[in-house]
Amino acid sequence: MTHQIDARGLACPQPVIMTKKAIEAGKDCVVIVDNEAARDNVCRMAKSQGCGTAVEEEGGCIRIRVTRGEDRKTQERATPAAGPTVVVFPCDRMGQGDDDLGKVLMRAFLHTLGEIAPRPDVMIFFNGGVKLTTDGSEVLEDLRALEKTGIRLLVCGTCLDFFGLKDRLQAGTISNMYDIAETMLSAGRIVRI
């Protein structure tokens, strides 16, 4: 039986929230609302969630049939593969365009990693990215705090050597291309900064 949601008399965004919960619970539903704004908001949200909508109106009562379509089912199948989440840092800046801005963004990003979920399982630093882990880096405090939560920090030894920074490592452990390549290829998800 189709799930029915009577959202008449409820203030925005209540009808939208109730509909979204039903969609997320895997149900097709009929939502009853009593005004056009609620109708439009519910329809817009349903479409954004990959659902189809059909609207019937009679006597001030609006019935919206929300059907979970193929798009939605595809979205649900696209769950991340099993395996650790790996964040890689090929550079000590975030993005390209301006180096000073890139450094600030990197600092903000690493601060934020410590504040949010989900956390990565492994962080890998190579090429210019190793400079984040050595003396004088502005993000050492963040990296050490992340390391303490159990995240593995792998730092490319070849790269430290190249930059003459091997004896100035302050966070993470020196690693090699075997570990780095294996970790990346057995990852469930790789986030490249």
Next chain:
Amino acid sequence: MTDVAPFQIILFDSTSEALLAEKLFKKAGIPHKIIPVPRHISSDCGVCIRFFSSDTERVRSALAGSVTVRDIAPLA
């Protein structure tokens, strides 16, 4: 620096001003950290500087006349 200490954040009109202010923080030897502007203050992508509440007066005088400060607020 520990997160139990009471912090203030200082907001600027632009990222460039935040960077300029950071130089002045360093020059004055005031402990600080660049962090994203908390979501409850602004949903824009911006950075601000976090510092210990006890340094508020030092911060004000270090930046006076050099940087336009939009706001100083407690970090909730």
